[in-house]
Amino acid sequence: MTESSSSPTNDGTQSFRTVQNRGNTSFSTRGSEFIGVIAPVKTVTEAERFINTVREQYTDATHVVPAYRVPVTTDTTTENVNPESTTNSFLREYQSDDGEPTGSAGKPALNVLVQEDIQNVVATVIRYYGDTNLGVGGLARAYSRAVTDAIGEASVIEMKPHEDVTVTVEYDDSGTVRGILRSANVDFEASYEAAVTFNIYVSVSKTAELCDQIQSATSGRATID
Structure with a gap:
């Protein structure tokens, strides 16, 4: 399942939290391997390009689950903008379960970005299935952990526009x-x-x-x- 939404962001003069650089993490649970990757981005195009690059890198993965929070203009959710010079923008919040049970992967990944209050960021979680079903709750915990751990590796900073x-x-x-x-x-x-x-x-x-x-x-x- 794929979902995107928009929520108001600041007026273009306020500082915001983002990640300083790319972060990578990996762990295994009940036979499945999860790889979390996160990176700073400025535009929707840049975020989607990053997701496509990860998918090309992990073509043999069972799932590649993306999530991002990126500013866009108020009159369209697809037009890319520079968040450091735009005064009227919204955050586009996007996530996809990529074939996992509805609500078990993309939403937990995005929720971590929201709870950490970071923007201008894209995250992907790569999963290699290990022949054991984790259930919706187990999947949600694993995808949340992958993003949380990747954020820790990338370091959160405060940016001034x-x-x-x-x-x-x-x-x-x-x-x-x-x-x-x-x-x-x-x-x-x-x-x-x-x-x-x-x-x-x-x-x-x-x-x-x-x-x-x-x-x-x-x-x-x-x-x-």
Whole structure:
């Protein structure tokens, strides 16, 4: 059984929990082997690509059960978005039992992601059947454990949304802008052509203040996109 749903996420300025990197785990119970794999992703397309890659890697597995929580736009549940720059988005929550009894695999896997309050994440649990039926309860516990253990291997971190800002100024103002950016401790790159362009990667919560500071220091001469 396959299910997907959407639930409201934050307004694009709040921090959120996700996994830092890929995590893998495996264990056996009553003859069946379970392999949990989890990874950070930004889009639905990226999540589904990851699932397909795992399925291709484990073509001999009895089941490959996926689950993910990824932001999408409010006007469609299939359009991919950058969660660090979108202010009106929903979390798409997807899971599939992949042939296991209804509600015994995908839902328990997704529930772990929900209970851990992590997003921008995809999980897959690979099962090799061991000739012993585990029952719905046993399957639910095994799939939950696989995702939980994989999260532990991947490490949970808190992410602060960022966005890209471009500031263009004349050469006379470039030193002033560079000084502001260094004082604000933000990442940036500068290119010097007919004018000076600063490509800035800044926390969403600090964008307005930084732009106001630049405009004030340059008496409104800076062009900000």
